[in-house]
Amino acid sequence: MIRRKGIFLVICSGLIVPLLTYVSPGWLAISGIAPSWGILWLMPWALEAGPWAGVIAGLCLALALDSLTIGLPSHLPSLVLLGFIWGRLGSRITPIQGSLNFGFIALLGTFLSGLIFWLQVSLYQKDAINSLVNAWSIHTILAETIMTALIAPIISTWLLAFFKTCRN
Amino acid sequence: MEGGPGLATLRWRFLRKLWPWFFLIGLLGLIRWSKGSGFADFYAVMKRPFWPGPAQREWVEKAVQLEQQVKLKLLEEDNQRLRKLLSLQNSSVDGIVSAPVISRYSKGWWQQLQLGQGSISGISVGDAVLGPGGLLGVIHSVTPTTARVRLLTAHASRIGVWVIQAKSHGVLVGMGTTRPQLNFLVKDPKVKPGDLVSTSPASTILPPNLPIGVIQTINNQALPAPTATVQLIAPSEAIDWVQVKKSS
Structure with a gap:
C-alpha cells in the first residue's frame, strides 16, 4: 500500500512536468528560452531508480512532452539516452551528492540533449544544413543549458529527496 | 541776385x-x-x-469615407464572386474568432502558440491566425477548447506568398529564427528590400492578400533561385489575443 502510494506520488510529480512546460514563467528564461523541465525531473529519478527505470521514465516523459509540441525535434532520443546514462551514474557505489554536482550533471545532460535536438532539426530540414552551425541553434542550446544548470541544484536536490522518500 | x-x-x-x-x-x-x-x-x-469651420470639413471627409466604404464593399463583393468562380479561398471578414494565447513557444526549438479556443468555436486545422499587422501562423491541431498554432517562423512552416510590388510568387519557409526565408520561384524576381510580402492571391489554402512582412535582405547568389529574409509584421512574442480566420 505504501509502495503504491509512492509510485502514485512519483507519477503525479511527473505529470506536473508538461504543465510546467506550459506555464513556464517569462522571467525564468534567457531571451525567451525556458529551462528544460523534463531534464530537471528525469535526472533525480534516474539517479535514484537506476538505468531501466530511467529509460522507462524518459520514454513516458518524452511522449508526454512531444504531445505538447508541433513536431520535430522529438524529446524521445535525448530523454531515453539521458535516463539510461544517469541511471548508470546513480548505480555507482559512491552516491552523487552536493548541489553543485547536480548542477554540473544537468549542464552536461542539457547540452547533450540540445545537440541531439539540433541534429534532428539539421537532418529534418534540408535548408538548415546549409548553415549547420547557425547562430540561433547555438543560442538556444546555450540558453537552455545555462537555465537548466542554474535551477537544477535547487529543484533536483529537492526532487531526489522526494523520490527517496517515495521509494522507501 | x-x-x-x-x-x-x-x-x-x-x-x-x-x-x-x-x-x-x-x-x-x-x-x-x-x-x-x-x-x-x-x-x-x-x-x-470667416472660413468654413472644421465641422464642414468633417462633413466632407465623412462623405468621402462613406463613398470609399461603399466602393470597397462593392469591390469586395465583386472580388468574392470572382474568387468563387475560380474556386479560390475567400477573403471575407465573416467567420473570425478571437482567441487568447494561453501558452507560447516563440523562441527555441519549437515556434508555436496555444490558443484558448478550439473546435467548439469552429476552429479547424489549416485556419489562418492573424495578429495585429498580419498573418502569424496556421492552425496545426485542435482540441474541443484549445488550438495549436504553427508560427510562420517554425521549421516545417511553408506557405505560398506573393510580393505585391514585384508581382512575384515565392514560398515562405520557417527557419527556426525570428525571420523566415522567402524562396523565389523565378531567377529574377525583381524585388527590393522594403517590398511587402502577403499571402498569395492564388492560394487555395490560406485567405488571399493577408499582409505577412517586409523583405529585409535579398541573396541573389542563392541557387536555384534567389532567396530573401523577411521581417514579419505581427510580433508573436508580445501578442495576448489573436484572430482565427475560419476557412469554412
Missing part, C-alpha cells in the same frame, strides 16, 4: 509732389500684371476668421 526759384528747382518740386502718385500707379500696374495676387492674398488673410 533777386528773383524767384529757377526753372530746375520748380520742376524738382513738381516731381516731388507727384512721385507718390507715380508709385501708386506703378504698384497697381504690378498688381494688374500679377493678376491681382496681392489683392487675393490680402483678401484671404482678412477672410481667414
Whole structure:
C-alpha cells in the first residue's frame, strides 16, 4: 500500500512536468528560452531508480512532452539516452551528492540533449544544413543549458529527496 | 541776385509732389500684371476668421469615407464572386474568432502558440491566425477548447506568398529564427528590400492578400533561385489575443 502510494506520488510529480512546460514563467528564461523541465525531473529519478527505470521514465516523459509540441525535434532520443546514462551514474557505489554536482550533471545532460535536438532539426530540414552551425541553434542550446544548470541544484536536490522518500 | 526759384528747382518740386502718385500707379500696374495676387492674398488673410469651420470639413471627409466604404464593399463583393468562380479561398471578414494565447513557444526549438479556443468555436486545422499587422501562423491541431498554432517562423512552416510590388510568387519557409526565408520561384524576381510580402492571391489554402512582412535582405547568389529574409509584421512574442480566420 505504501509502495503504491509512492509510485502514485512519483507519477503525479511527473505529470506536473508538461504543465510546467506550459506555464513556464517569462522571467525564468534567457531571451525567451525556458529551462528544460523534463531534464530537471528525469535526472533525480534516474539517479535514484537506476538505468531501466530511467529509460522507462524518459520514454513516458518524452511522449508526454512531444504531445505538447508541433513536431520535430522529438524529446524521445535525448530523454531515453539521458535516463539510461544517469541511471548508470546513480548505480555507482559512491552516491552523487552536493548541489553543485547536480548542477554540473544537468549542464552536461542539457547540452547533450540540445545537440541531439539540433541534429534532428539539421537532418529534418534540408535548408538548415546549409548553415549547420547557425547562430540561433547555438543560442538556444546555450540558453537552455545555462537555465537548466542554474535551477537544477535547487529543484533536483529537492526532487531526489522526494523520490527517496517515495521509494522507501 | 533777386528773383524767384529757377526753372530746375520748380520742376524738382513738381516731381516731388507727384512721385507718390507715380508709385501708386506703378504698384497697381504690378498688381494688374500679377493678376491681382496681392489683392487675393490680402483678401484671404482678412477672410481667414470667416472660413468654413472644421465641422464642414468633417462633413466632407465623412462623405468621402462613406463613398470609399461603399466602393470597397462593392469591390469586395465583386472580388468574392470572382474568387468563387475560380474556386479560390475567400477573403471575407465573416467567420473570425478571437482567441487568447494561453501558452507560447516563440523562441527555441519549437515556434508555436496555444490558443484558448478550439473546435467548439469552429476552429479547424489549416485556419489562418492573424495578429495585429498580419498573418502569424496556421492552425496545426485542435482540441474541443484549445488550438495549436504553427508560427510562420517554425521549421516545417511553408506557405505560398506573393510580393505585391514585384508581382512575384515565392514560398515562405520557417527557419527556426525570428525571420523566415522567402524562396523565389523565378531567377529574377525583381524585388527590393522594403517590398511587402502577403499571402498569395492564388492560394487555395490560406485567405488571399493577408499582409505577412517586409523583405529585409535579398541573396541573389542563392541557387536555384534567389532567396530573401523577411521581417514579419505581427510580433508573436508580445501578442495576448489573436484572430482565427475560419476557412469554412
